[in-house]
Amino acid sequence: xxxxxxxxxxxxxxxxxxxxxxxxxxxxxxxxxxxxxxxxxxxxxxxxxxxxxxxxxxxxxxxxxxxxxxxxxxxxxxxxxxxxxxxxxxxxxxxxxxxxxxxxxxxxxxxxxxxxxxxxxxxxxxxxxxxxxxxxxxxxxxxxxxxxxxxxxxxxxxxxxxxxxxxxxxxxxxxxxxxxxxxxxxxxxxxxxxxxxxxxxxxxxxxxxxxxxxxxxxxxxxxxxxxxxxxxxxxxxxxxxxxxxxxxxxxxxxxxxxxxxxxxxxxxxxxxxxxxxxxxxxxxxxxxxxxxxxxxxxxxxxxxxxxxxxxxxx
Amino acid sequence: xxxxxxxxxxxxxxxxxxxxxxxxxxxxxxxxxxxxxxxxxxxxxxxxxxxxxxxxxxxxxxxxxxxxxxxxxxxxxxxxxxxxxxxxxxxxxxxxxxxxxxxxxxxxxxxxxxxxxxxxxxxxxxxxxxxxxxxxxxxxxxxxxxxxxxxxxxxxxxxxxxxxxxxxxxxxxxxxxxxxxxxxxxxxxxxxxxxxxxxxxxxxxxxxxxxxxxxxxxxxxxxxxxxxxxxxxxxxxxxxxxxxxxxxxxxxxxxxxxxxxx
Ligand SMILES: Cc1cc2nc3c(=O)[nH]c(=O)nc-3n(C[C@H](O)[C@H](O)[C@H](O)COP(=O)(O)OP(=O)(O)OC[C@H]3O[C@@H](n4cnc5c(N)ncnc54)[C@H](O)[C@@H]3O)c2cc1C
Ligand SMILES: Cc1cc2nc3c(=O)[nH]c(=O)nc-3n(C[C@H](O)[C@H](O)[C@H](O)COP(=O)(O)O)c2cc1C
Ligand code: FES
Numbered sequence: 001x002x003x004x005x006x007x008x009x010x011x012x013x014x015x016x017x018x019x020x021x022x023x024x025x026x027x028x029x030x031x032x033x034x035x036x037x038x039x040x041x042x043x044x045x046x047x048x049x050x051x052x053x054x055x056x057x058x059x060x061x062x063x064x065x066x067x068x069x070x071x072x073x074x075x076x077x078x079x080x081x082x083x084x085x086x087x088x089x090x091x092x093x094x095x096x097x098x099x100x101x102x103x104x105x106x107x108x109x110x111x112x113x114x115x116x117x118x119x120x121x122x123x124x125x126x127x128x129x130x131x132x133x134x135x136x137x138x139x140x141x142x143x144x145x146x147x148x149x150x151x152x153x154x155x156x157x158x159x160x161x162x163x164x165x166x167x168x169x170x171x172x173x174x175x176x177x178x179x180x181x182x183x184x185x186x187x188x189x190x191x192x193x194x195x196x197x198x199x200x201x202x203x204x205x206x207x208x209x210x211x212x213x214x215x216x217x218x219x220x221x222x223x224x225x226x227x228x229x230x231x232x233x234x235x236x237x238x239x240x241x242x243x244x245x246x247x248x249x250x251x252x253x254x255x256x257x258x259x260x261x262x263x264x265x266x267x268x269x270x271x272x273x274x275x276x277x278x279x280x281x282x283x284x285x286x287x288x289x290x291x292x293x294x295x296x297x298x299x300x301x302x303x304x305x306x307x308x309x310x311x312x313x314x
Numbered sequence: 315x316x317x318x319x320x321x322x323x324x325x326x327x328x329x330x331x332x333x334x335x336x337x338x339x340x341x342x343x344x345x346x347x348x349x350x351x352x353x354x355x356x357x358x359x360x361x362x363x364x365x366x367x368x369x370x371x372x373x374x375x376x377x378x379x380x381x382x383x384x385x386x387x388x389x390x391x392x393x394x395x396x397x398x399x400x401x402x403x404x405x406x407x408x409x410x411x412x413x414x415x416x417x418x419x420x421x422x423x424x425x426x427x428x429x430x431x432x433x434x435x436x437x438x439x440x441x442x443x444x445x446x447x448x449x450x451x452x453x454x455x456x457x458x459x460x461x462x463x464x465x466x467x468x469x470x471x472x473x474x475x476x477x478x479x480x481x482x483x484x485x486x487x488x489x490x491x492x493x494x495x496x497x498x499x500x501x502x503x504x505x506x507x508x509x510x511x512x513x514x515x516x517x518x519x520x521x522x523x524x525x526x527x528x529x530x531x532x533x534x535x536x537x538x539x540x541x542x543x544x545x546x547x548x549x550x551x552x553x554x555x556x557x558x559x560x561x562x563x564x565x566x567x568x569x570x571x572x573x574x575x576x
Contacts, residue, residue, distance in 0.1 A: 035544045042316050043542075055546075063557055070539050070547035075362045077539060081546045084557075228362045256362070279540035280357065280367060282319065282407070 012296035013303040014289070016050070016270050018248045019171050019196040021133055023050035023105065023271060026304065027261065027289050030252055030275035031056050031109035031135060031175075032081065036095040037102065044283035048290075050271060051105040054095070056137050058110070059117050059124075061087035071208045071217040076229030076254070077276060078206055080220035083111055083140070088124050096128060105132030107173065110164075113143040119163045126169040133170050136160060138190075139177040139202045151177030151202070154189035161193030171196040173250065176241070178230075179205050183237045184244035191245045199250035199273060200241060201234045227276040228254040235267050242268020242309055256284060258291025268309040315409075317542065318343040322406045324398055325380065331461050333387040334429075335396045342379030344408045348372045350437035351413025351533055351566045354383070355541040357405040358391035368392065369538050371433035371510070371565075372409065374469075381406075384432040384466075410541045411565050414508050414531050416441060421450035421502045423528075425492050425519050427511025431455055431466055433533055437508060442473035450502055453477045456492035456511070460485035493518040501528065509533070509569075520569035530569035536560040551575075 014025035028051040034040060037052045046052065064084025071078050086094065091108075099106045108131050112118040118136065125131055138151035138160055150156045161174050174190040176183060178201035187198050203224025208217040216222075234253025242249045248271070251264030256277035264272050277284045296304050326338035344354060355367035368391045370383040387396050398404060414437050416422075422441050426434040434453070442448055453470050457463035459481050467486070470477045479487025480495050488495050492515065501507075503526075509519045510533040523530035539545040541561045548560040551573040558564065558572075 032546075033544060039543045043319065064546065064549065066551075067549045068537055069549060070537055070545065072364060072366050072537075072539075075365055077365060079539075079545070079547060084546050227365055276365075276539075279545055280365065281405075282540075282542065282544075 012293050012301075013305075014292055014296065015303070016305060016308070018133070018173070018250065018271060021105065021171050025050040025289050025292060026265065026271035027285050027292070028053055028107070028250070028271060028273045029278060029285055030273035031137065033275040033278045036099065037106075038098050040278075040282055044286045047103055048286045049104050050289075051107050051132065052099075052102070053107040053109055053135055053273065054099070055085055056083055056109040056111045057085050057088050057091045057121065058083065058112060059088055059121050061085065061090065066219045068217065068219055071223070073206070073208055073225065074229060076225050076227030078208055078218060078223035078225050079203070080218045080223035082220065088121050092124070092128055096130060100130035106130055107133045107135050109135040109137055109175070111137040111140045113140060115160055115163045118160050119167050122164045122167040126167060131170055133173055133196075134164065134168055135173040135175050135199060136164050137175050137202065139175070139179070149177055149179070151186060152180050154185055157186050158189040158193035161190045161195050165194040173197045173199050175202055176200040177202050178233065178237055184240045187241040187245045191247050195247060197248040197250060197270075198241060198245065199252055201230070201237050201253045204230055204233065226254070228256060230254045231260065235263060238264055238269050239267040239311070255288075256280070258288050258295060261288050261292070262295065262307060265304070265307040266309070266311040268311070270308050316347060317408060317410065318347070319405065319407045320344055321403045322381070324400050324402050324404065327398070327400050330384070330465050334384070334462060335387070336373065336382055336384045337395070337398070338380050338382050339404070339406060340379055341381045341406050344406060345375040345379050345381040348375050348381065348409040348436070349413045350416070350440045351433050352409040352411050353541070353565060354381070354406050354408030355410065355538070356383070356395065356407075358394040364391050364394075366539050367407065367541065368395070369535075369541055369561075371533065372436055373432045374435045374439070384429065386429045407541065411561055412563065414533070414566050416444055417506045417529070418444055421505040422448075423451070423496070423499075423501055423505050423507045424453040425496060425507060425509040425511070426454070427456040427492050427515040428458070428462070430509070430511030430515070430533070431457070431463065433510050434508070435466070435469060438470055438473050438475060442475060448473070448475050450505075451475045452499060452501075454480070454492045454495050454499070456480040456495075456515070457482070459483045491515070491518070493522060496522055501526065503527070506531065516569070517574045520574065523569065531566050532569045532572070533566045534560060534564060534572070
């Protein structure tokens with residue numbers, strides 16, 4: 001299916017706005033599950049995506065955790081990749097050229113272990129052609145504060161957001177950690193810090209044990225849970241956050257079908273990200289876009305935006 | 315390298331022994347593109363549990379679009395796959411990874427143990443077709459018992475390459491390990507050893523190669539989520555403590571490049 005231009009109207013209209021960023025549809029790929037996009041070029045039509053979010057980038061290259069790094073769990077998986085990435089310089093030199101050639105918005109996910117590091121990466125990225133937005137992963141440990149994750153304390157989450165905003169020439173999306181008591185409070189804190197949008201959820205911390213050997217199944221002992229198993233938690237958090245803030249919310253967590261994606265939109269998400277599902281069906285994101293086309297037509301919607309926050313709670 | 319996601323029909327189901335199954339799938343795009351040592355990712359069941367695809371080496375391909383996998387039932391995914399019926403469709407994704415590098419002008423020694431025999435059949439076929447002279451080549455296959463490998467030994471014999479066998483219980487061929495057979499076989503100095511099997515076995519093969527000064531290519535395993543470089547979950551250590559990704563850089567490696575810590 002293609003966009004059909006009907007006078008000035010685009011039909012079916014799947015466009016959504018994430019602040020000043022307009023996407024032709026609400027489907028993005030989640031950081032760390034889609035490589036640097038090129039890996040998927042032969043498996044799907046990348047140009048069908050609303051946006052692509054690349055693997056998290058740090059200031060210096062990181063080699064990641066020792067294996068085993070992944071383990072399957074009931075309807076999900078745990079990962080402790082350890083944020084392996086090529087570092088910001090090699091990212092700009094080796095990966096950006098390809099990404100600049102794509103006709104879709106590219107969102108760069110960043111991470112750091114100090115506020116200075118977040119700020120330095122942002123500085124390094126600003127001015128690089130072809131970056132539509134920055135997504136800030138705040139689920140990383142703050143090394144200077146004893147390793148507490150930035151995203152688990154409101155004041156730190158706000159401080160990171162402010163620091164990145166100060167240096168960024170593009171919109172800033174802050175990716176929230178679900179490993180907190182009150183995610184709405186975190187969302188408000190980053191909104192106060194100037195975030196243009198929030199995306200949630202990152203993985204839920206979990207673990208798996210091998211009874212036979214009496215050892216953890218991951219070398220890192222604990223890891224992040226993703227996949228269908230986390231969808232109900234993610235939906236609930238998106239619902240709560242959408243009510244708490246006035247900036248756009250992007251839903252993530254266990255989405256592997258059009259129906260899943262639309263449920264997140266009803267709960268208040270303006271757009272969604274597809275993560276673990278890419279591993280099982282590399283063209284799932286394109287399938288979801290097609291499903292949305294059909295849904296909008298079949299349900300006679302004037303635009304997919306009608307669904308955002310349209311949940312009826314009685 | 316082009317990869318495909320195909321709905322493949324099971325055209326033949328063979329129960330080779332109590333827990334070893336061979337599936338023949340009609341998967342023309344993948345079959346035509348596969349090189350020896352490459353693998354496919356297969357969705358064992360239909361729903362979300364188990365969630366991830368399972369990796370399997372390509373055992374054999376045919377020019378009429380068929381592809382075979384050979385697997386042992388070890389857990390939920392393989393159990394589900396072993397319950398599939400002829401005529402059913404399964405989702406196959408591949409071919410993936412880097413396979414064996416066939417040295418056309420050098421004698422080949424293939425060493426397979428247990429399910430590690432799987433990728434060697436396609437390799438043996440390719441070697442028999444690519445090389446003018448296979449008189450110095452040898453295939454050494456090992457398993458627990460005759461039951462486990464008898465049917466396979468027959469398949470390997472069709473290429474006219476010498477086949478030697480070892481079983482743990484002595485019910486077929488040499489009573490003992492493939493490595494015993496390997497030690498007792500006169501191999502030319504420039505032989506290339508291609509191996510796949512349990513890690514213990516491959517390490518022993520690698521050690522023999524080191525002593526004899528032979529090049530050794532091993533096919534290794536790791537847990538995998540995506541099989542195509544997106545999750546970065548399938549790392550192994552190299553001997554200088556860097557990481558490689560089994561699905562992208564392998565599954566076939568030069569044995570001496572890896573760190574062996576058993
Ligand atoms: C590149 C590659 C090629 C492979 N080729 C073959 C093949 O040709 N034939 C074959 O029978 N098997 C092959 N395997 C192994 C096969 O993928 C596993 O046996 C399978 O994933 C197990 O799935 P399960 O759901 O039945 O087991 P699970 O329930 O997931 O696990 C059962 C047991 O198997 C172990 N296990 C699970 N996955 C692996 C793995 N990838 N490697 C080693 N142990 C594992 C678990 O630790 C556990 O002890 C290959 C693996 C890789 C990485
Ligand atoms: C293997 C793997 C690697 C990930 N790497 C990152 C990362 O680098 N940065 C980040 O912000 N999130 C990362 N995530 C989290 C995902 O982007 C997503 O938030 C999470 O997996 C939940 O969505 P899902 O259930 O659809 O996978 C990773 C997830 C997985 C499974
Ligand atoms: S299995 Fe995902 S990167 Fe290798």
